[in-house]
Amino acid sequence: xxxxxxxxxxxxxxxxxxxxxxxxLPADYFDGPSETGDGWRIETTFxxxxxxxxxxxxxxxxxxxxxxxxxxxxTALAALAAKYSVTD
Numbered sequence: 233x234x235x236x237x238x239x240x241x242x243x244x245x246x247x248x249x250x251x252x253x254x255x256x257l258p259a260d261y262f263d264g265p266s267e268t269g270d271g272w273r274i275e276t277t278f279x280x281x282x283x284x285x286x287x288x289x290x291x292x293x294x295x296x297x298x299x300x301x302x303x304x305x306x307t308a309l310a311a312l313a314a315k316y317s318v319t320d
Contacts (some may be wrong), residue, residue: 243316246278264316267308271301274309276316284316 242248246262264276264284271291278284286309290297297305 240280242278243284246276249277265312267312269301269304269308271297272305274305274312276312286312 242262243264246264249259249261249263251259260279260281262278264278266276267274271294273289275287275289276284277287288305288309290301290305
Protein backbone atom coordinates (compact mmCIF):
# COMPACT_ATOMS: atom_id res chain seq x y z
CA UNK A 233 0.00 0.00 0.00
CA UNK A 234 1.35 3.40 -0.97
CA UNK A 235 1.18 5.89 1.87
CA UNK A 236 1.66 9.58 1.18
CA UNK A 237 1.56 12.50 3.51
CA UNK A 238 -0.35 15.49 2.21
CA UNK A 239 0.90 18.81 3.48
CA UNK A 240 -1.99 21.18 4.08
CA UNK A 241 -1.90 24.43 2.17
CA UNK A 242 -3.48 27.82 2.62
CA UNK A 243 -6.17 28.83 0.14
CA UNK A 244 -5.10 30.57 -3.05
CA UNK A 245 -4.33 34.24 -2.52
CA UNK A 246 -3.06 33.88 1.04
CA UNK A 247 0.56 34.58 1.97
CA UNK A 248 2.37 33.41 5.07
CA UNK A 249 2.72 36.21 7.61
CA UNK A 250 5.97 36.17 9.51
CA UNK A 251 6.10 36.74 13.24
CA UNK A 252 8.30 39.81 13.89
CA UNK A 253 9.15 38.54 17.39
CA UNK A 254 10.38 35.19 16.00
CA UNK A 255 11.52 35.76 12.39
CA UNK A 256 13.39 32.44 12.27
CA LEU A 257 10.19 30.42 12.85
CA PRO A 258 7.45 30.00 10.27
CA ALA A 259 4.24 31.77 11.18
CA ASP A 260 1.12 29.75 11.79
CA TYR A 261 -1.18 32.18 10.05
CA PHE A 262 -1.61 33.63 6.60
CA ASP A 263 -2.83 37.03 5.40
CA GLY A 264 -5.40 36.97 2.64
CA PRO A 265 -7.11 39.45 0.39
CA SER A 266 -8.84 42.47 1.84
CA GLU A 267 -11.73 44.61 0.67
CA THR A 268 -11.95 48.31 1.39
CA GLY A 269 -14.90 50.64 1.05
CA ASP A 270 -16.13 53.99 2.28
CA GLY A 271 -15.38 53.90 6.01
CA TRP A 272 -14.76 50.15 6.32
CA ARG A 273 -12.19 47.44 5.59
CA ILE A 274 -12.50 43.64 5.69
CA GLU A 275 -9.31 41.70 6.42
CA THR A 276 -9.04 37.98 5.74
CA THR A 277 -6.73 35.59 7.61
CA PHE A 278 -6.21 31.83 7.58
CA UNK A 279 -4.85 29.36 10.12
CA UNK A 280 -4.88 25.59 9.82
CA UNK A 281 -6.54 25.42 13.22
CA UNK A 282 -9.38 27.89 12.54
CA UNK A 283 -9.65 28.07 8.76
CA UNK A 284 -10.56 31.32 7.02
CA UNK A 285 -11.66 34.22 9.23
CA UNK A 286 -12.92 37.68 8.37
CA UNK A 287 -12.55 40.87 10.39
CA UNK A 288 -14.59 43.97 9.65
CA UNK A 289 -12.93 47.21 10.71
CA UNK A 290 -15.01 50.37 10.50
CA UNK A 291 -14.38 54.06 11.03
CA UNK A 292 -16.39 54.78 14.15
CA UNK A 293 -15.08 58.34 14.51
CA UNK A 294 -18.18 59.54 12.64
CA UNK A 295 -20.58 57.54 14.82
CA UNK A 296 -20.50 54.24 12.93
CA UNK A 297 -21.47 53.09 9.49
CA UNK A 298 -24.39 54.48 7.57
CA UNK A 299 -26.97 52.08 6.17
CA UNK A 300 -25.44 52.26 2.69
CA UNK A 301 -21.92 51.68 4.06
CA UNK A 302 -23.12 48.70 6.10
CA UNK A 303 -24.87 47.23 3.05
CA UNK A 304 -21.73 47.65 0.93
CA UNK A 305 -19.58 46.03 3.64
CA UNK A 306 -22.08 43.17 3.99
CA THR A 307 -22.09 42.58 0.23
CA ALA A 308 -18.28 42.48 0.16
CA LEU A 309 -18.21 40.14 3.16
CA ALA A 310 -20.74 37.81 1.52
CA ALA A 311 -18.63 37.69 -1.65
CA LEU A 312 -15.46 36.83 0.31
CA ALA A 313 -17.31 34.20 2.35
CA ALA A 314 -18.70 32.59 -0.80
CA LYS A 315 -15.25 32.55 -2.39
CA TYR A 316 -13.65 30.76 0.57
CA SER A 317 -16.55 28.59 1.72
CA VAL A 318 -15.79 24.93 2.34
CA THR A 319 -18.09 22.45 0.66
CA ASP A 320 -17.87 18.71 0.93
